[in-house]
Amino acid sequence: xxxxxxxxxxxxxxxxxxxxxxxxxxxxxTSEFYVAGGGIGPVQNGMATAADWMxxxxxxxxxxxxxxxxxxxxxxxxxxxxxxxILAMLLAPYLRKYGKFTVPEFxxxxxxxxxxxxxxxxxxxVCSLTYVIGQMKGVGVxxxxxLEVDYATGLYVGMLIVFFYAVVGGMKGITYxxxxxxxxxxxxxxxxxxxxxxxxxxxPVPQLxxxxxxxxSDTYLLDKLDQIxxxxxxxxxxxDVRLSGLxxxxxxxxxxxxxxxxxxVIIRFFTVRRVRDARISAGWALLFIAILYTxxxxxxxxxxxxxxxxLAPAAGEPLAIDERxxxxxxxxxxxxxxFEDKNADGRIQYSADESVNxxxxxxxxxxxxxxxxxxxxPNWVIALVAAGGLAAALSTAAGLLLAIASAISHDLxxxxxxPRITERQELLASRVAMALAIVGAGYLGLNPPGFxxxxxxxxxxxxxxxxxxxxxxxxxxxxxxxxxxxAGMLCGIGATLFYVFQHKGFMFIxxxxxxxxxxxxxxxxxxxxxxGAVGAVLNFCVxxxxxxxxxxxxxxxxxxxxxxxxxxxxPAAHDLELVIHxxxxxx
Amino acid sequence: MAQRPESRATQYxxxxxxxxxxxxLIWFVVSFGCGILLFDFLNQFRIGGxxxxxxxxxxxxxxxxVLLIFYYARKMAALxxxxxxxxD
Numbered sequence: 185x186x187x188x189x190x191x192x193x194x195x196x197x198x199x200x201x202x203x204x205x206x207x208x209x210x211x212x213x214t215s216e217f218y219v220a221g222g223g224i225g226p227v228q229n230g231m232a233t234a235a236d237w238m239x240x241x242x243x244x245x246x247x248x249x250x251x252x253x254x255x256x257x258x259x260x261x262x263x264x265x266x267x268x269x270i271l272a273m274l275l276a277p278y279l280r281k282y283g284k285f286t287v288p289e290f291x292x293x294x295x296x297x298x299x300x301x302x303x304x305x306x307x308x309x310v311c312s313l314t315y316v317i318g319q320m321k322g323v324g325v326x327x328x329x330x331l332e333v334d335y336a337t338g339l340y341v342g343m344l345i346v347f348f349y350a351v352v353g354g355m356k357g358i359t360y361x362x363x364x365x366x367x368x369x370x371x372x373x374x375x376x377x378x379x380x381x382x383x384x385x386x387x388p389v390p391q392l393x394x395x396x397x398x399x400x401s402d403t404y405l406l407d408k409l410d411q412i413x414x415x416x417x418x419x420x421x422x423x424d425v426r427l428s429g430l431x432x433x434x435x436x437x438x439x440x441x442x443x444x445x446x447x448x449v450i451i452r453f454f455t456v457r458r459v460r461d462a463r464i465s466a467g468w469a470l471l472f473i474a475i476l477y478t479x480x481x482x483x484x485x486x487x488x489x490x491x492x493x494x495l496a497p498a499a500g501e502p503l504a505i506d507e508r509x510x511x512x513x514x515x516x517x518x519x520x521x522x523f524e525d526k527n528a529d530g531r532i533q534y535s536a537d538e539s540v541n542x543x544x545x546x547x548x549x550x551x552x553x554x555x556x557x558x559x560x561x562p563n564w565v566i567a568l569v570a571a572g573g574l575a576a577a578l579s580t581a582a583g584l585l586l587a588i589a590s591a592i593s594h595d596l597x598x599x600x601x602x603p604r605i606t607e608r609q610e611l612l613a614s615r616v617a618m619a620l621a622i623v624g625a626g627y628l629g630l631n632p633p634g635f636x637x638x639x640x641x642x643x644x645x646x647x648x649x650x651x652x653x654x655x656x657x658x659x660x661x662x663x664x665x666x667x668x669x670x671a672g673m674l675c676g677i678g679a680t681l682f683y684v685f686q687h688k689g690f691m692f693i694x695x696x697x698x699x700x701x702x703x704x705x706x707x708x709x710x711x712x713x714x715x716g717a718v719g720a721v722l723n724f725c726v727x728x729x730x731x732x733x734x735x736x737x738x739x740x741x742x743x744x745x746x747x748x749x750x751x752x753x754x755p756a757a758h759d760l761e762l763v764i765h766x767x768x769x770x771x
Numbered sequence: 772m773a774q775r776p777e778s779r780a781t782q783y784x785x786x787x788x789x790x791x792x793x794x795x796l797i798w799f800v801v802s803f804g805c806g807i808l809l810f811d812f813l814n815q816f817r818i819g820g821x822x823x824x825x826x827x828x829x830x831x832x833x834x835x836x837v838l839l840i841f842y843y844a845r846k847m848a849a850l851x852x853x854x855x856x857x858x859d
């Protein structure tokens with residue numbers, strides 16, 4: 185069957201499934217809208233969390249980035265998984281025990297201050313919005329390649345679908361949709377990886393294949409890869425340090441504490457029944473995530489090898505332009521792959537040396553998307569990858585939009601400005617907020633600040649420097665008070681934003697970067713995306729110092745902290761509602 | 772809360788912290804330690820085609836993370852039961 189048609193069918197079927205689930209499990213109360221009524225099982229929640237959190241960046245961009253960064257790309261692998269260890273031990277159980285709807289709500293209560301709550305809402309919106317841009321770009325890329333519509337149209341279609349099911353479903357619809365999306369995306373990710381691993385090494389397990397010898401030879405795959413990239417002047421794959429050890433350390437730490445501090449991940453743990461479920465659910469989430477995250481480095485290494493071997497079929501003999509394969513031509517149409525025969529020899533020289541390199545554009549994002557074509561896998565696998573990429577982007581976008589919408593409707597409107605609104609009005613407000621967030625994200629998706637995962641990495645830095653320290657100190661310290669928390673959050677996110685803007689441009693508008701994006705100007709050689717760790721340290725220091733100099737928190741706060749440290753008598757989310765409703769559908 | 776002696780709650784919290792610190796030490800060693808700080812040193816060893824430091828950075832640390840969380844959840848469930856603070 186024609187690939188185009190097949191892709192439309194597969195993508196269409198998955199969309200129909202998501203929308204069907206969203207309608208079947210639509211939210212009728214605010215409890216259902218914000219925390220799915222609080223009755224999700226730990227394994228189900230783990231699966232939904234995995235989809236919520238594995239974004240277009242994980243699915244589309246990550247393996248591509250690792251493919252071109254080699255060892256340096258490990259920061260994403262360790263950073264985006266190690267954060268769950270911190271989340272499971274330092275935050276999730278206690279925030280579940282506290283048992284309300286949003287992250288700013290906890291900060292507002294713990295620091296007995298509406299200002300603290302408002303600052304938390306601001307931090308949440310800044311990092312979630314930054315994050316959503318990456319998803320929008322992912323949707324645009326997937327649509328433009330696989331359904332052959334242009335990037336902007338792809339983006340609009342994506343916005344429309346997210347709009348539909350995030351608005352109707354709320355957390356309850358999103359949870360069940362995410363479970364389906366996890367199944368789609370993990371299948372779409374592992375199947376091509378298994379095929380490629382089999383082709384290259386004869387071992388069907390990609391995690392083992394990457395450490396195996398190439399079929400029909402005694403050479404290890406990674407050794408071959410190291411040799412072929414260094415031949416063309418690139419740095420050795422397995423030892424290519426990203427800038428410096430210190431930078432990698434800071435980057436990994438930023439991503440880890442950012443993962444633990446991202447509101448859309450944290451609120452997923454509000455949906456389980458007991459504190460104990462929150463702990464084990466984090467384990468399930470990471471297990472489901474690890475399936476993709478340990479496959480990704482194999483995909484990266486193998487895709488890079490295939491790509492290099494296409495461009496340099498034999499040593500000293502670059503690919504002839506007339507002989508370039510069909511997938512190469514397909515991706516040229518999207519503009520993500522481009523070459524220019526500078527020396528007019530009819531061949532494409534690919535080299536690390538810019539003066540002779542003729543591959544003028546190699547977008548890292550295409551590595552995963554083009555992988556099945558490069559490996560000449562059947563059409564249905566390619567169609568599946570398209571559906572998987574869209575599932576990853578849509579599930580994360582929905583989770584983020586929910587976090588943004590609930591912060592606006594529950595924390596700002598209900599919590600601060602209009603405490604008297606009814607539940608029905610609050611539900612409506614959250615849906616309106618969601619619509620506005622989608623439009624904002626769509627605009628930024630059309631003017632994207634860098635490739636998808638680069639933007640996402642920044643969101644982690646912002647979460648790491650603002651929300652994570654405030655949450656952690658709120659649980660582990662009795663002494664940190666209102667003044668300390670507010671000053672800490674503002675300094676943390678302020679310093680991180682300032683650092684990023686001065687190097688990347690104000691709001692990423694090109695030309696407004698006043699220090700230029702130049703490594704010599706970087707603080708201790710730490711790149712902007714990795715600065716969240718420094719911002720977090722600053723946040724902790726400021727919060728402790730200011731707290732020491734100001735009044736001790738009230739006794740009620742001490743009791744709150746003592747209470748959340750013990751797992752018994754966790755309030756069920758639906759007990760918080762005075763609304764009486766029938767047994768909800770979908771349980 | 773009121774009828775439970777304060778010291779029991781404190782004991783529970785201290786046991787939790789001790790367990791947490793031990794596990795976070797492992798968390799630090801496998802990722803920041805083996806994957807970054809000791810990377811060059813470990814690369815002289817190999818697991819199959821993987822250099823060991825590279826393996827920790829791209830595979831091994833992730834497997835350990837998963838085990839750590841399940842271990843913590845199990846230990847804490849036992850601790851909850853011991854202190855009668857499990858939520859059933």
